[in-house]
Amino acid sequence: MTLLPRSLFGRTLLVLVTGMMLAEIASQVVNFFDRGSGVYRLGAQQMALRIAQSARILNRLTSAQRSAVIDEMNGPTFSVVLSSTPVDVGKGLAEHDRYERALSALIKLYLRSEWSTSVEITSLGRARRPRNYEAVDSSPLEQWIARHFYFVLPGTYSIVSQIKLEDGTTAVFYARIPQEPLSRLESLLPRLLLTLAIFVVLGAAAVRVITRSLERLARAAEQVGAEPEGAPLQEDGPSEVRSVIRAFNRMRLDLRSYLLERARMLGAISHDLQTPITRLRLRAEMLADAKSRAKFVRDLDEMDVIAASTLEFFKSLGNEPQRQPLDVGALVGSLCEDWSETGRDVTVQGLPRGPYNSHPQALRRCLNNLVENALRYGARARISIEDDDAALRIVVRDDGPGIPEQDLERVFEPFFRLEQSRNRDSGGTGLGLAIARNIARWHGGDIHLRNAPDGKGLIAELVLPRSRSSAVR
Ligand SMILES: Nc1ncnc2c1ncn2[C@@H]1O[C@H](COP(=O)(O)OP(=O)(O)OP(=O)(O)O)[C@@H](O)[C@H]1O
Ligand SMILES: [Mg+2]
Incomplete structure (x- = not known):
C-alpha cells in the first residue's frame, strides 16, 4: 500500500503544501535565531553599560554608602558583591571566550578609565548564585543552541564581571540576560500549525481550479468513444487546459468525420457491388453446365448477402447520426x-x-x-x-x-x-x-x-x- 494520494489533486496539494511548509519552517528558524541573537546582543550591551555605570557610582561612595546603594541595586537579574580580593568563579566554556573579550572591552569603554576588568561567562551552581537570583530551567537543546548561536546566554548562564575600584576593592557583578519567552522553540509550533492551515486551504482552492478542468477533460475523453457525436466541450479554465480542450474538440470532430466517412465509403462500395453482381447473375444463368451454374449462383448469392448486409449496416448508422x-x-x-x-x-x-x-x-x-x-x-x-x-x-x-x-x-x-x-x-x-x-x-x-x-x-x-x-x- 502506498501512502501517496492517488489523485492529481491530492498529489499536487501534497507537493505544494510540503514545499511551502519547508520554506516556512526554514524562514521561521532563521528568523528565530536572528531575532534571538539580536535581542540578547542588545541585552548584553545594556548590561555592560549598567555594570560600568554602577562601578563608577560605587567608586565615588564611602563604604557605608556603598552597602546601602548595593541593597537598592540588587535584583533578580543583577547583583553586586564587594570583595577585598578577586573571586574565583571558574573557567567558563571555551566558546564564550570571544564574547567575554568583547564584553570586557565594552565595559572598559563605558568605564572611561583603566580599572582592571575581567569578565567570565559561567554556568553558576545553585550554591554560588547570589540570593534571590531567579532560577530558570532550560532544556539541553536550548542550552546547546544558546552556546553555539547567541552572543550571551539566557537562563542558567551568568555574566560575572569583576572590576577593581580605585580603593582596591573588587566589585563583583552577577548579571543575567533575562530570558525572552517569545524566543523559546515551543512558540514556533502554533505559528507553524496556523500557516499550515492557511496553506492547505489556499493550496486546495488553487489546485482545485486546475484539476476541475482536467477532470472534465477526462470525462469527455471517456465519452468520446461512447458518443462520438456529443456536443463539443466548453473551452474554459487556465490557458494550457483551454488549448488541450481545443485540440481535444478538434480530434473529436476528426474522429467523427472519419467514422462517418468510413461508413459512407463502405456503404458506397457495397451499393455499387450490387449492379455487377446482378449482371454476373444474369450471365451465370446463361451457363450451359448446370453444375457449375449452381455453384456460380451460390457464390453470387453469398456475395449478394455480404454486400446487402454491409450496406444495411452502414446505412442504418449513416441515417441516424443522432x-x-x-x-x-x-x-x-x-x-x-x-x-x-x-x-x-x-x-x-x-x-x-x-x-x-x-x-x-x-x-x-x-x-x-x-x-x-x-x-x-x-x-x-x-x-x-x-x-x-x-x-x-x-x-x-x-x-x-x-x-x-x-x-x-x-x-x-x-x-x-x-x-x-x-x-x-x-x-x-x-x-x-x-x-x-x-x-x-x-x-x-x-x-x-x-x-x-x-x-x-x-x-x-x-x-x-x-x-x-x-x-x-
Ligand atoms: N451461438 C453460437 N453457437 C455456436 N457457434 C456460434 C454461435 N454464434 C456464432 N458461432 C460461430 O461463430 C461464427 C461467426 O458467427 P457470425 O454470426 O459472425 O457468422 P455466421 O453466423 O456464420 O454468418 P452471418 O453473417 O449470417 O451471421 C459462426 O460461423 C459460428 O461458427
Ligand atoms: Mg451469425
Missing part, C-alpha cells in the same frame, strides 16, 4: 415476437429501468444477429435484460454446442466461421458477429462471448454503458 431515447424492452419484445411468429423458440426475461440513448435500427440488427446465431447453432434463444447504474446488459443464451475457448475472439473477425458451421452449410457469411460488435462499440459498449458453465450452449452478452450522456432523464 441517438434517440429508446425503449430497449419493447425492441427486444418485438424482436422476440417476430421470431416466435416464424415458429422459433425465443423468450425474454427482465426489463430495462428506463430508456437508453441509441440508434434503434442498428441496435435491433445487433441483437437480431445474436438471436439468429443462437437459433442457427442451437435450437432456442433465451434473452435476459439486466439494468443498473453502470450498464444495460442484454444476454442471449442458447443450447447449442458453444464455441471452442480459443475461437471465442476469432469469431468476431469478419468472414470467420467455425469449421463445423461451414460443413453444415448453414448459409451464414461470417459477418454477423463483426457487425454486432461494431454496433455495440458504436454505442460505447461491447459484446462478450462465453460458454455456459455446464457446457451446454453459448452465452453472448451485449453491454451498453449507461454514461451520464446516454442515460435519459
